[in-house]
Amino acid sequence: MNRVHNFSAGPAILPVEVLKKATEGLLEYKNKGRSIAEMSHRSPEYEAIDQQAKSRLTELLGLGDDFKIMFLQGGASSQFMMAPYNFLREDQTADYIDTGRWSNKAIKEAKLFGNVHRPYSSSDSGYDRVPENHELDLSDDPVYVHFTSNNTVAGTQFPSEPETDGVPLVCDASSDFLSRPIDASRYGIIYAGAQKNVGPAGVTIVIIRKDFLNRANTENVPTILQYQTHTEKIFNTPPAFNVYMVNLVLGWIQDKGGLAHFKQYNEEKAGLLYDEIDKDDFYRGAVEKDSRSIMNATFRLPSEELEQQFLEEAEEHDLYTLKGHRSVGGIRASMYNACPRESVETLVNFMDDFRAQNG
Amino acid sequence: MNRVHNFSAGPAILPVEVLKKATEGLLEYKNKGRSIAEMSHRSPEYEAIDQQAKSRLTELLGLGDDFKIMFLQGGASSQFMMAPYNFLREDQTADYIDTGRWSNKAIKEAKLFGNVHRPYSSSDSGYDRVPENHELDLSDDPVYVHFTSNNTVAGTQFPSEPETDGVPLVCDASSDFLSRPIDASRYGIIYAGAQKNVGPAGVTIVIIRKDFLNRANTENVPTILQYQTHTEKIFNTPPAFNVYMVNLVLGWIQDKGGLAHFKQYNEEKAGLLYDEIDKDDFYRGAVEKDSRSIMNATFRLPSEELEQQFLEEAEEHDLYTLKGHRSVGGIRASMYNACPRESVETLVNFMDDFRAQNG
Numbered sequence: 050m051n052r053v054h055n056f057s058a059g060p061a062i063l064p065v066e067v068l069k070k071a072t073e074g075l076l077e078y079k080n081k082g083r084s085i086a087e088m089s090h091r092s093p094e095y096e097a098i099d100q101q102a103k104s105r106l107t108e109l110l111g112l113g114d115d116f117k118i119m120f121l122q123g124g125a126s127s128q129f130m131m132a133p134y135n136f137l138r139e140d141q142t143a144d145y146i147d148t149g150r151w152s153n154k155a156i157k158e159a160k161l162f163g164n165v166h167r168p169y170s171s172s173d174s175g176y177d178r179v180p181e182n183h184e185l186d187l188s189d190d191p192v193y194v195h196f197t198s199n200n201t202v203a204g205t206q207f208p209s210e211p212e213t214d215g216v217p218l219v220c221d222a223s224s225d226f227l228s229r230p231i232d233a234s235r236y237g238i239i240y241a242g243a244q245k246n247v248g249p250a251g252v253t254i255v256i257i258r259k260d261f262l263n264r265a266n267t268e269n270v271p272t273i274l275q276y277q278t279h280t281e282k283i284f285n286t287p288p289a290f291n292v293y294m295v296n297l298v299l300g301w302i303q304d305k306g307g308l309a310h311f312k313q314y315n316e317e318k319a320g321l322l323y324d325e326i327d328k329d330d331f332y333r334g335a336v337e338k339d340s341r342s343i344m345n346a347t348f349r350l351p352s353e354e355l356e357q358q359f360l361e362e363a364e365e366h367d368l369y370t371l372k373g374h375r376s377v378g379g380i381r382a383s384m385y386n387a388c389p390r391e392s393v394e395t396l397v398n399f400m401d402d403f404r405a406q407n408g
Numbered sequence: 409m410n411r412v413h414n415f416s417a418g419p420a421i422l423p424v425e426v427l428k429k430a431t432e433g434l435l436e437y438k439n440k441g442r443s444i445a446e447m448s449h450r451s452p453e454y455e456a457i458d459q460q461a462k463s464r465l466t467e468l469l470g471l472g473d474d475f476k477i478m479f480l481q482g483g484a485s486s487q488f489m490m491a492p493y494n495f496l497r498e499d500q501t502a503d504y505i506d507t508g509r510w511s512n513k514a515i516k517e518a519k520l521f522g523n524v525h526r527p528y529s530s531s532d533s534g535y536d537r538v539p540e541n542h543e544l545d546l547s548d549d550p551v552y553v554h555f556t557s558n559n560t561v562a563g564t565q566f567p568s569e570p571e572t573d574g575v576p577l578v579c580d581a582s583s584d585f586l587s588r589p590i591d592a593s594r595y596g597i598i599y600a601g602a603q604k605n606v607g608p609a610g611v612t613i614v615i616i617r618k619d620f621l622n623r624a625n626t627e628n629v630p631t632i633l634q635y636q637t638h639t640e641k642i643f644n645t646p647p648a649f650n651v652y653m654v655n656l657v658l659g660w661i662q663d664k665g666g667l668a669h670f671k672q673y674n675e676e677k678a679g680l681l682y683d684e685i686d687k688d689d690f691y692r693g694a695v696e697k698d699s700r701s702i703m704n705a706t707f708r709l710p711s712e713e714l715e716q717q718f719l720e721e722a723e724e725h726d727l728y729t730l731k732g733h734r735s736v737g738g739i740r741a742s743m744y745n746a747c748p749r750e751s752v753e754t755l756v757n758f759m760d761d762f763r764a765q766n767g
C-alpha cells in the first residue's frame with residue numbers, strides 16, 4: 050500500500066499501525082470467533098475496551114479523580130445544544146468567546162436555552178485571531194465560559210486556556226484534543242469529535258468535571274440528552290467499533306510519549322510549514338502570527354488561480370486535501386498527531402518548487 | 409478463523425463476506441492510499457457511499473420518491489425523544505402501543521413534549537403478545553401512532569403493520585428492519601439502530617415521509633434535533649465508516665435476493681427453533697404463539713438452574729450469547745438476517761441432546 054500525504058481537516062489521517070490492528074479486530078477479536086463489531090456492548094470484551102480507553106484518557110490528560118468520561122454519539126455539533134440544555138437556564142447567562150464558524154454554531158444553539166454574552170469576537174477582522182486575556186469582557190455571573198480551543202476553519206488556536214476568574218470553561222476541543230497538555234482543572238466540560246486526533250468519525254468524547262455536573266439541570270431534559278444519564282453506566286448501544294479504534298489510538302499516543310511528546314512534534318511540524326510561509330510574500334499566512342494553529346495552517350497564494358493550480362499539482366505529488374474550507378477558500382494543511390513529519394517536509398519542498406516556478 | 413454461532417441480540421452477527429470486504433476499505437479504500445475512515449465526509453468517495461446506501465434502501469423497501477433517508481447518530485434511543493420533539497406539541501396527543509421495554513422508553517420521552525395515549529398495552533401479561541387490530545383503542549386525533557415492530561426483549565413481533573385509519577405510523581424497527589417487506593405507505597417515520605440487521609453500532613437509520621416531515625415543528629428545536637436539518641444535505645460529520653459498512657450489508661442483502669428472500673429465510677430458521685420448542689414441555693416459548701418474533705426467540709427451561717447449565721454447555725458447542733435480557737431472564741436466540749441456518753440447526757441439535765440428558 051502506498052500511503053498518500055493526507056492533510057484532511059477531518060475525518061483525518063489515522064496512525065497506520067492503528068489501522069492495521071483495527072482490521073484484525075474487525076475480522077476476529079482476540080480469537081473469539083467473531084468481530085469486535087459483533088459483540089454486545091455489555092460483553093466483558095467491550096467493557097474492558099471502554100474502561101481502558103477511559104483510563105488512558107485520564108492518564109494522558111491528568112484528570113485524576115475529578116472527572117467523568119463519556120463516549121457519546123452525534124458529533125461535536127450535538128454538544129452545541131447538549132451543553133446549554135444541561136447548564137444554561139432561561140434567566141442565566143453563558144459567555145461564548147466568538148472565534149469563528151464553530152463558535153458561532155455553538156452560540157446559535159445556546160440562545161435557545163438562555164442568554165448568551167460574547168466576551169470577545171474577532172468576527173470584524175475575519176476571525177484572524179484569538180483574544181489575549183486582557184481583551185476578554187466577561188459578564189457578571191456566567192454559568193460557564195465557552196471557547197473553541199482550535200478553530201479548524203480559520204486556522205487559529207488559543208495558546209493556552211483563557212482566564213475566567215474561576216468560572217468553569219466549556220471547551221470545543223474537536224480539532225486539537227490530545228495534541229498537547231492542558232490544565233484540566235480549568236474545565237467544566239471538554240468535548241471533541243474523534244475524527245481529527247483520536248479516531249474515526251462516529252464517537253464524541255465528552256469529559257465533565259464532577260462538581261460541575263452536580264449543577265446540571267435535569268428537569269424536562271430528555272433522558273439521553275442529560276449528561277448524568279451517561280456518567281454511571283453505558284446507557285444505550287455505543288458506537289463500539291469506533292470506541293475500539295479510539296482506544297487503539299490512545300494506546301498509540303501513550304506509546305509515542307504522551308501529550309508532551311505530541312506538543313513538541315506538532316510544533317515542529319507546524320514550524321516547518323510556517324517558516325516556509327514566512328520566507329517571503331508568495332505565501333501569506335491567513336491569520337495573525339500569535340494566534341496561529343499548530344493543527345490547521347491556513348495560507349493564501351497571490352491569486353485564486355494559483356491556489357487552484359497549487360492544489361492540482363500538489364496531488365501529483367501525493368499531497369491530498371489541502372483545500373481551505375469552502376467558506377473561506379485558500380489553502381489549509383491539517384497536521385494532526387498522526388500526520389508524519391515526512392508529509393510536512395514533502396509539502397514544504399513542493400511549496401518551494403511551486404514558488405520557484407510561479408513566483 | 410473459526411466463526412462461532414453468534415446469537416447476540418445486538419450488536420449482532422454480520423455477514424462474514426462484509427467483514428472481509430470492510431477490512432480492505434479500512435486499510436485502503438479503492439487504491440486511494442488512505443482508509444475510508446481517513447476521508448472527508450465531503451469527499452466524492454464518501455458521498456457516493458451515502459448515495460448508494462440511500463438508493464439501496466429505497467429499492468429494498470420500495471420507498472419510491474416519497475421518503476427521505478438519514479444516517480444519524482445516537483441510537484434508536486435518540487429517536488425516542490427526537491420523534492416527539494419534532495411532531496408532538498404540548499396540546500396534542502400521540503398514541504403509543506405498549507408492547508415492552510422499548511415501547512416504554514419511547515413513551516417516557518414522548519411525555520416530555522405532549523400527551524401520550526396507549527391504545528393497547530400487554531404490560532399486565534408480561535408483554536407476552538402484540539395486539540390484534542380490533543384490540544387497538546386509538547385516541548380521537550393522534551398526530552401519529554408509535555409502535556415497536558419487533559420487541560427484542562420479550563420476543564414478540566407484529567405480524568404486519570397495525571391498522572390506524574390513515575394516521576401515520578412512527579415505528580421503532582430496530583430489531584426487524586430489513587428482515588421482511590413492509591407496506592411503506594403506512595409509515596411517517598421508520599427508525600432503527602443499525603446494530604441488529606444492518607451493520608455495526610453507531611449509525612441510526614431514519615426514514616421519513618416527505619409529507620409527514622412538512623408537519624414538523626421547528627420552533628425552539630435545536631438545529632441538530634430537527635429532521636429537516638438532515639434531509640437535504642449531510643449536516644455534520646456522519647459516522648462514515650459505519651455507513652460504509654451499512655452500505656456493504658445493503659449490497660449483500662440485495663445480492664441474496666432482497667427482503668422477500670430474507671422473510672422466507674428468517675421464517676424457516678425461526679420455524680426450526682419454534683418446532684423444537686413446541687415438541688414437548690421441556691422448552692416453553694415465553695410468548696403467545698401468534699405474536700412470536702422471527703428475529704428473537706425467547707424460551708424457558710424447567711428451572712433457572714437448568715437454564716444456567718444450558719447456557720454453559722451451549723458455549724462448549726460454540727453457541728454464544730443465548731442468555732435472555734437481564735430484565736426477563738430465560739433464553740433468547742436472536743436470528744437476524746446474517747445468522748446462518750446452520751447456526752440454528754446446530755442450536756436445535758444441541759437442544760435435543762440437552763433435553764435427552766436433562767429432561
Ligand SMILES: Cc1ncc(COP(=O)(O)O)c(C=O)c1O
Pocket residue numbers: 059123124125126127151197199200201202221222223224242644645646
Ligand atoms: C472545532 C470544531 N467544532 C465542531 C465541529 C463539528 O463536529 P461534528 O461534525 O463532529 O459535529 C468541527 C468539525 O469539523 C470542528 O472542527
Ligand SMILES: Cc1ncc(COP(=O)(O)O)c(C=O)c1O
Pocket residue numbers: 285286287418482483484485486510556558559560561580581582583601
Ligand atoms: C427495539 C429496540 N429499540 C431501541 C433499542 C435501543 O437502541 P440503541 O441502543 O441503538 O439506542 C433497542 C436496543 O436493543 C431495541 O432492541
Ligand SMILES: [Mg+2]
Pocket residue numbers: 148149150151152199200201202203204
Ligand atoms: Mg473555525
Ligand SMILES: [Mg+2]
Pocket residue numbers: 325326327328329330331332333334
Ligand atoms: Mg509569506
Ligand SMILES: [Mg+2]
Pocket residue numbers: 507508509510511558559560561562563
Ligand atoms: Mg422489548
Ligand SMILES: [Mg+2]
Pocket residue numbers: 684685686687688689690691692693
Ligand atoms: Mg415446549
